[in-house]
Amino acid sequence: MNWLIISPILLPLVLACIMLVLWRHPVWQRWIALAGMVALVGCGAGLFGVVSLHGIQSEQLAGYGAPFGITFVADLFSSIMILAAAVLGTAVTVYSMTNIENRRESFGYYPLLHLLMLGVCGAFLTGDVFNLFVFFEIMLMASFVLLTLGGERAQMEGAIKYVTLNLISSAIFLAAVGILYGMTGTLNMADLANQVVWIAENRPEELPLLTILAMMFLIAFGVKAAMFPLFFWLPASYHAPPPAVSAIFAALLTKVGVYSMARFFTLIFTHDVGTTHMIILVLAGFGMICGVLGAAAQNEFRRILAFHSVSQIGYMLMGIGLIVMLAHRDDEIAHHAVQMGLAGTIIFVVHHLFVKPNLFLVSGVVERIGGTGELKKLGGFYKSEPLLAIMFLISALSLAGIPPLSGFWAKFVLVLAGLQLGQYVIVFIALLTGLLTLYSMVKIWAAAFWTDAPENSPVHNAAHMAHARHGLRRMIYPIAVIAVIIVLFGIFAGPIFDVAMEAAGQMLDPSAYIDAVQFEEFSPTLGRGEETGP
Amino acid sequence: MELILAIVIGALYAAGLYLMMRRNLVKLIIGLVLLSQAANLLIFTAAGLRSPNAPLIPPGEKYPVGEFADPLPQALILTAIVIGFGVIAFTLVLFHRAYQSIGTDDLDQMKATDT
Numbered sequence: 001m002n003w004l005i006i007s008p009i010l011l012p013l014v015l016a017c018i019m020l021v022l023w024r025h026p027v028w029q030r031w032i033a034l035a036g037m038v039a040l041v042g043c044g045a046g047l048f049g050v051v052s053l054h055g056i057q058s059e060q061l062a063g064y065g066a067p068f069g070i071t072f073v074a075d076l077f078s079s080i081m082i083l084a085a086a087v088l089g090t091a092v093t094v095y096s097m098t099n100i101e102n103r104r105e106s107f108g109y110y111p112l113l114h115l116l117m118l119g120v121c122g123a124f125l126t127g128d129v130f131n132l133f134v135f136f137e138i139m140l141m142a143s144f145v146l147l148t149l150g151g152e153r154a155q156m157e158g159a160i161k162y163v164t165l166n167l168i169s170s171a172i173f174l175a176a177v178g179i180l181y182g183m184t185g186t187l188n189m190a191d192l193a194n195q196v197v198w199i200a201e202n203r204p205e206e207l208p209l210l211t212i213l214a215m216m217f218l219i220a221f222g223v224k225a226a227m228f229p230l231f232f233w234l235p236a237s238y239h240a241p242p243p244a245v246s247a248i249f250a251a252l253l254t255k256v257g258v259y260s261m262a263r264f265f266t267l268i269f270t271h272d273v274g275t276t277h278m279i280i281l282v283l284a285g286f287g288m289i290c291g292v293l294g295a296a297a298q299n300e301f302r303r304i305l306a307f308h309s310v311s312q313i314g315y316m317l318m319g320i321g322l323i324v325m326l327a328h329r330d331d332e333i334a335h336h337a338v339q340m341g342l343a344g345t346i347i348f349v350v351h352h353l354f355v356k357p358n359l360f361l362v363s364g365v366v367e368r369i370g371g372t373g374e375l376k377k378l379g380g381f382y383k384s385e386p387l388l389a390i391m392f393l394i395s396a397l398s399l400a401g402i403p404p405l406s407g408f409w410a411k412f413v414l415v416l417a418g419l420q421l422g423q424y425v426i427v428f429i430a431l432l433t434g435l436l437t438l439y440s441m442v443k444i445w446a447a448a449f450w451t452d453a454p455e456n457s458p459v460h461n462a463a464h465m466a467h468a469r470h471g472l473r474r475m476i477y478p479i480a481v482i483a484v485i486i487v488l489f490g491i492f493a494g495p496i497f498d499v500a501m502e503a504a505g506q507m508l509d510p511s512a513y514i515d516a517v518q519f520e521e522f523s524p525t526l527g528r529g530e531e532t533g534p
Numbered sequence: 535m536e537l538i539l540a541i542v543i544g545a546l547y548a549a550g551l552y553l554m555m556r557r558n559l560v561k562l563i564i565g566l567v568l569l570s571q572a573a574n575l576l577i578f579t580a581a582g583l584r585s586p587n588a589p590l591i592p593p594g595e596k597y598p599v600g601e602f603a604d605p606l607p608q609a610l611i612l613t614a615i616v617i618g619f620g621v622i623a624f625t626l627v628l629f630h631r632a633y634q635s636i637g638t639d640d641l642d643q644m645k646a647t648d649t
Contacts, residue, residue, distance in 0.1 A: 130610055137617045144624060148631075156632040157644045163625055164554070164562060170621075171569045174614055178577030181607065 007043040008121035016114040026105040033110035037090040044083035056516035065520030067188035071127030076503035078124040091478035098471040116142035158237030165233040169223030176216035190517040214269040225257025228287030238306035243364025247357035274327030281321025287314030288433040301373040319345025341417035342504035348410040371458040380453030396441035406489035546572035559639040581607035
């Protein structure tokens with residue numbers, strides 16, 4: 001039994017149960033939650049170490065071989081994601097100790113945080129489509145409650161949109177899972193990869209149906225990933241909960257959608273990349289433009305950040321969409337460029353997983369001191385909080401893609417891959433979006449940090465300031481740590497690029513993934529007749 | 535049988551989507567319920583309606599013999615029903631709280647967080 005693979009799922013589950021037992025002791029829950037997140041970082045780091053040394057790891061629960069048992073697979077991409085998610089989770093837990101009020105803490109905030117991590121880590125590790133659905137639902141339930149915890153009117157309105165759109169996406173996902181099972185007779189991802197190849201060889205007339213199925217999964221994951229044009233729940237809900245919750249949402253929820261999309265559209269749906277991946281590429285381009293223009297029209301700190309996520313998702317999808325070129329070119333250069341594009345997606349996902357939450361964390365400090373998130377009523381933070389201003393600047397410039405910060409390298413790799421593949425339109429959109437991102441970030445900088453505080457701002461009130469400064473260190477330290485990570489990410493871009501290239505290589509060549517899963521020796525076709533099995 | 539189920543599923547989807555496009559919170563949640571039930575029936579039908587026999591393995595055999603029903607889709611549906619039950623229960627409470635704090639069940643009035 002390979003406990004290391006299961007540990008990122010077991011640990012949050014056990015700790016969440018313990019914290020639920022300690023319902024009346026929120027202070028204990030805090031420290032258990034923090035210890036759990038640190039342990040999760042350990043699990044993630046261990047898993048990443050093992051996977052990078054010994055290749056893809058897998059585990060069959062209960063000892064039944066695939067496709068019968070429950071499969072968990074950890075490849076480089078999933079272990080990187082778990083490590084990054086755990087680091088971010090630790091930072092947010094420390095931040096929450098000040099940012100989350102007692103009334104929210106005493107209604108199970110920390111157990112929910114761990115349940116969210118359970119769903120996220122499970123989705124990263126699972127090797128089974130139906131389990132992916134279950135982990136999605138766990139993650140969604142935890143996020144529903146985190147979003148509504150506190151019960152303010154804005155939270156309720158945001159939650160109605162978030163819940164409804166996500167439930168529709170779940171229903172589409174479930175229907176797609178059912179049809180997929182009907183077509184292939186399996187839900188194990190490694191087995192599905194085999195079955196799709198088998199269908200392409202033996203029953204080419206079923207391939208269009210498979211493409212339709214791929215589109216159903218694209219819509220289901222697209223809603224979760226806030227892909228254009230399915231992103232409307234995101235700007236409506238992300239700014240409603242406390243900033244700590246916004247930060248963890250921005251870090252993890254959309255990433256799980258992008259991760260699943262990357263997994264499905266490299267492992268399973270590769271039968272017609274000319275159609276499916278072209279659609280992803282086009283939607284990525286629209287998403288970039290649409291998100292950045294939407295953000296430019298906003299005048300509130302967190303609303304700008306939330307809308308920006310839509311355009312950043314576009315970048316992440318761009319790397320997946322670039323696989324479309326494999327339909328037209330089959331030479332070595334194209335393969336290398338496609339691998340580089342996918343590596344760009346991985347780098348971008350990790351970069352965004354730190355940068356965007358950090359901006360939300362900064363917005364939390366600004367809202368705590370300034371009393372509001374509206375840019376018109378803010379000001380003077382460069383004078384009063386120079387360190388915070390610098391940390392904001394690091395994150396904001398990284399988001400816009402200024403060298404040598406992490407965002408520059410992520411965009412550089414994607415743009416380079418796009419140029420090598422001759423996709424000049426998407427490259428142009430990506431560069432233009434970077435410029436417009438800078439505009440929005442400068443707008444926040446100018447309004448909140450550079451100008452003087454307005455006359456009626458609460459920062460002139462000594463009592464308010466004393467209250468706001470109480471415990472502020474626990475909000476500042478996590479921001480500083482993430483800012484350091486962002487800078488280091490930029491400095492060590494070379495080694496990170498190598499790891500991302502290796503991870504992308506693993507994804508583009510599914511044979512390693514399939515080989516890592518232990519199959520049952522005899523695979524009865526369950527009465528489907530011999531002609532449907534490979 | 536497949537034809538009847540296909541029509542039923544299509545009708546459920548149509549009804550669910552129609553209800554969700556109304557402006558009323560209660561109709562929205564009924565639409566969500568219908569949508570998830572349609573998905574469950576779709577799994578059941580898409581996986582194939584072959585035989586009413588239970589997939590029991592006779593003594594001394596390794597596999598069930600003869601025609602038998604595939605148990606996996608039913609297990610999937612059971613799981614989906616349980617998850618759907620929890621989600622819908624939460625949604626009901628959420629919508630009730632939302633109705634109390636916003637003071638209306640008209641979705642067009644809930645524009646405060648839109649951008």
